[in-house]
Amino acid sequence: MVPSYQNLSTIIPVDLPLSIDTVFHPVHDNSTDFVKCIPLQENRYMVVAGDVSGHSPESIQVAARFHNLIEKIQEEGISPLAVCKSFNEYLATQWNNNHEGDLSASITSLAASFITFDLASNSIQLLSSGFPSPTLHTSHMAPMVNLGNASMPMGWFDPFEPYAHSTTFPAEGILYLWSNGLISHARKMDIHPLSLAILLLQTKDESDTPFLKEQPDDILLIKISWPKLDMKVSTLPLFEANYAGNTKDDIDMFQATWRKSIQAILPSLHKEKLNKILLCTREAILNALSHGCSLQNYLFSSMQMCISADMNSIFVRIQDEGTGFDPDSPSLQLARGLEDHVPLGLIIIKSLASWVEFSNNGSCLLLSFHLDKI
Structure with a gap:
């Protein structure tokens, strides 16, 4: 038997x-x-x-x-x-x-x-x-x-x-x-x-x-x-990946998977709010691959998404293996009126995310999106 x-x-x-x-x-x-x-x-x-x-x-x-x-x-x-x-x-x-x-x-x-x-x-x-x-x-x-x-x-x-x-x-x-x-x-x-x-x-x-x-x-x-x-x-892990510096041209494929992963959990999330999250994450990854990893295949950028237990906030953490930068340098200070010298990606990120924080000498970027406010 x-x-x-x-x-x-x-x-x-x-x-x-x-x-x-x-x-x-x-x-x-x-x-x-x-x-x-x-x-x-x-x-x-x-x-x-x-x-x-x-x-x-x-x-x-x-x-x-x-x-x-x-x-x-x-x-x-x-x-x-x-x-x-x-x-x-x-x-x-x-x-x-x-x-x-x-x-x-x-x-x-x-x-x-x-x-x-x-x-x-x-x-x-x-x-x-x-x-x-x-x-x-x-x-x-x-x-x-x-x-x-x-x-x-x-x-x-x-x-x-x-x-x-x-x-x-x-x-x-x-x-x-x-x-x-x-x-x-x-x-x-x-x-x-x-x-x-x-x-x-x-x-x-x-x-x-x-x-x-x-x-x-x-x-x-x-x-x-x-x-x-x-x-x-307080948060649940939603997505994590490591991207080599030379994969910048695959960004559309990466973004498609982020989109589907979020939509699977939040099928009723408004399209405009979803696009804000995706656009910010896309720009942050492109910056990490281009500047942090210098487009090199031996340097990597890690990306992870988490969602709050109440399903009302999404958090993104991106860290690259580069030397970092000073996010408070004059060329990156929007408040000083030097917008022409600020990378477009950072302008987009700061304007759309609910909260932005740099750490590890600028090589780590933390983003939060409060879904009832963005």
Whole structure:
């Protein structure tokens, strides 16, 4: 009898100091995506997410076996690294070899992410094996952090080393984790995965998800936020990207994705207000690529958009790798009547945004747009 894996798809204890929201949209009866939270000793909690390749009955067997193995993390104190190496060896040297004649089974692999929250030492430890990188967001004024890196799933090669990373546990934050199915559908919609994540968390009812029509794969989304209580992180991440200095000619393509990502969350936003946000962001990116990055392919400009929890403000943060400039220099002071010497982009930005601030010697630009006022 093939074990049913639907009951294992989301296993979250209710008495956690972390707030964990999950969204699960399978398109296959034999879905193998899952998430499980494991309370450890001394104020430590581990979230494990996984995705087995394929949707055959054999894939369900692999998922159930892995689920049983991760139970030993809590029961026997086995480390996530030992779990990964043990299961990788099983897939690479036993399972795939034993199913060599079956193409669907011979390429079976498992992508997984282990995230440990240590409340005592204020740290987050990640161990990833082929699972998409988690995104950590703390504030619209701070850069988003992608915690992961490229790594192989279990089952490809033996031996292998999963990717490990640790970072400080901020006082307040949100961590997003999703399966490849969410990335694939966001790409199909031409929006950022963060935008799709917000949309999914807003509309958990199946009847309200026409945007998921013809989704190519199962979607698993996990949002972990803290502190728990009724306190909410004031902003939600909407978009983030890094643009090379020599991509100035692709600005129209970038802008089209920004537009769709915002419209997915705010479909009723007035066109004029949307265009103001897009125009300011466009001019700021062009300035960063042209002046901060000097149009060089080895210099990058990062851009991130956030939206307030009440959906009434959008914040844009742009930072380049250049040397910066003095935003208070005479040639950039509108108040001194030297408009002829001020770059047109800065005039547009200052006239349309609700709030503008420079930091990091002028290499970082913060913009805010209050949607009821612009």
